[in-house]
Amino acid sequence: MANYRSRVPRSDDIIEAVTRLQRDVNDLKIRSGRSKMQNVDGTGPPVTGTWKRGDKIWNTAPASGGFIGWVCTADGSPGTWTTFGGIT
Secondary structure, three states: OOOOHHHOOOHHHHHHHHHHHHHHHHHHHHHHOOOOOOEEEEOOOOOOOOEOOOOEEEEOOOOOOOEEEEEEEEOEOOOEEEEEEEOO
8 A cells, every 4th residue: 555644744834834825915915005906897997096006997898999998007096007908
């Protein structure tokens, strides 16, 4: 019978890895000021509010020749926005 014991990580190793991962995630949350990017529906990029790089506005009225949405490329109020996902 094969010995699989050597291939299974020890519980202490798993706990240590999860603890490191949680610490890394918390550091990212603190540095970004929030835990995740915003994904909002709309018909154009925002003109008010505070936005972070990576936030997205999903186009609720997509059309041929238009775009799937807008992505914030620089933090700010309202940030800098660029279209993405050209529709042909």
